[in-house]
Structures are given as C-alpha cells and as structure tokens.
Amino acid sequence: STSLSSRNAAPFVGREVELELLKEAHASARSSGPGARRLALVTGDAGVGKSVLVQELCRYLRSRNERFVEGRCYPGIAEAYQPFGELVIEALSSLEQLGVDAAACERYVTRLQPLSTRRAPAKTANKWQLYDALLEFFQELGRVAPHTLVLHDLHYADPATLDLLRFLGENLSSPEAIESQEPPSAPGLLVVTSREVGGDAGAVLNELSRLSWASHIRLGGLGKADVAKLLQSTPVIERLFERSGGNPHHLE
Numbered sequence: 001s002t003s004l005s006s007r008n009a010a011p012f013v014g015r016e017v018e019l020e021l022l023k024e025a026h027a028s029a030r031s032s033g034p035g036a037r038r039l040a041l042v043t044g045d046a047g048v049g050k051s052v053l054v055q056e057l058c059r060y061l062r063s064r065n066e067r068f069v070e071g072r073c074y075p076g077i078a079e080a081y082q083p084f085g086e087l088v089i090e091a092l093s094s095l096e097q098l099g100v101d102a103a104a105c106e107r108y109v110t111r112l113q114p115l116s117t118r119r120a121p122a123k124t125a126n127k128w129q130l131y132d133a134l135l136e137f138f139q140e141l142g143r144v145a146p147h148t149l150v151l152h153d154l155h156y157a158d159p160a161t162l163d164l165l166r167f168l169g170e171n172l173s174s175p176e177a178i179e180s181q182e183p184p185s186a187p188g189l190l191v192v193t194s195r196e197v198g199g200d201a202g203a204v205l206n207e208l209s210r211l212s213w214a215s216h217i218r219l220g221g222l223g224k225a226d227v228a229k230l231l232q233s234t235p236v237i238e239r240l241f242e243r244s245g246g247n248p249h250h251l252e
Contacts, residue, residue, distance in 0.1 A: 011233040012056045014226030022057045026189045042193045044219030050193040068148035073156035080160035085115040154194035
C-alpha cells in the first residue's frame with residue numbers, strides 16, 4: 001500500500017509518544033505468538049492529526065519492509081462495506097505479489113464479491129457467510145505474511161461496515177478463532193481511526209475499546225512548543241505563503 005503523501009503534507013510534530021504506542025502495539029502483535037493480534041483505536045477531533053499519525057506509522061512499516069493495507073470511509077458515501085472493499089482489493093494485490101496461487105485468490109474474489117460491489121447481502125444467512133469468508137481471508141493473509149490493516153475515518157462508516165467491524169472485533173483474536181487455524185495465522189495489527197462521536201459509530205468504538213486485545217489512543221491538541229515547531233516547518237510556511245501571497249495582514 002502507499003500512504004497518502006504530498007509536497008504539502010502536514011509535518012509530523014508532537015505525536016512521538018503516540019507513534020511509539022502504535023509501534024509497540026505492532027511489535028506486541030509480532031511477538032505474542034501464533035494467531036496474536038492487536039487492535040489500536042486512534043480517536044480525536046477533526047484536524048487533530050489522526051491521519052498524520054497513521055501515515056507516519058505506515059512510513060515506519062514501509063521502512064522495515066512490513067506490509068500494510070488501507071481502507072477508508074468517506075463523507076456522504078453510504079455504500080455498504082466501503083473501507084473493507086478497499087482493504088480486500090489491496091490485500092488481494094498483496095497476495096498476488098507474494099506469489100499466492102491465482103486460483104486461490106479467485107476463490108476469495110468470488111466469496112467476497114459483496115465487498116467489491118459495495119452491496120450488503122439481502123439475506124441474513126448470506127451476511128454471515130460473507131463475514132466468515134472475510135474472517136478466513138484475513139487469517140489466510142496472516143498466514144502468508146503479517147499485514148497491518150488500517151481503517152480510516154470510522155465516523156463516516158455505513159451501518160453494514162460498522163456491523164462487520166463489530167464481528168471482526170469479536171472474532172479475529174478470539175481463542176476459538178486462533179485455535180481453529182491450521183497452521184496458525186501470523187500475527188497482525190488492526191488500526192482504526194475515528195472522531196469521538198456518538199450514535200452507532202460511537203457505540204461500536206466503545207465496544208471495541210473494551211476488547212482485551214485493544215488499546216485506545218486519544219489525541220488532544222498540541223502543546224505550545226509543538227505549535228511553534230509546526231509553524232516553523234517548511235510545508236506550513238509554504239501553505240501560509242501560498243494562501244496569503246505574502247500579505248502580512250492575511251498572515252495575522
């Protein structure tokens with residue numbers, strides 16, 4: 001996967017402690033034995049730096065040749081399973097790059113079709129078949145090579161996505177799921193970002209935060225020293241100049 005980046009990307013300032021927590025969660029998943037997984041919830045207000053923090057984690061993973069895949073929820077788009085469709089497409093590409101048999105990949109494409117078409121199954125039985133297929137797919141992904149799964153902006157999620165995430169939270173690292181894996185899947189980290197919200201998304205966040213394999217990183221505002229450091233960074237100076245035209249009044 002390639003994390004979002006650009007010339008004007010926000011600089012990484014003031015989140016070193018939180019980044020270390022994510023690195024520790026990743027290391028813990030890798031060192032806790034077969035089937036171990038960790039869930040990291042990253043929450044905070046709009047613009048507080050959730051995406052910048054997770055992008056920095058992805059840069060760290062890439063520097064270590066660690067694999068990660070990303071899916072994103074979008075405002076105003078209520079397509080069923082939107083982020084999981086993106087995760088599956090990226091993960092299938094990763095499996096192909098790792099030399100997994102094309103026929104095996106094609107079987108998963110067929111079984112996980114509702115994720116790529118963004119349509120929730122019409123029947124409850126079909127829904128559970130899809131959920132079980134995705135659980136098995138993520139286990140297969142882990143058996144081939146450890147992957148970090150990143151799900152961005154849960155506060156925009158559609159009801160079907162929330163339902164599926166709740167299922168995965170309950171089952172991905174359950175003792176029953178781990179014991180049933182032959183051979184056991186390699187460990188992995190699941191990262192979920194969201195604003196602190198109420199409603200259905202808030203309820204799912206609260207449920208996930210209570211799981212034994214979860215950690216919750218809440219982002220607040222930067223301190224004064226970090227604000228000064230941010231204002232002195234080249235990307236911020238460039239943006240201020242572009243938007244103000246160098247006019248001192250517009251900079252105030």
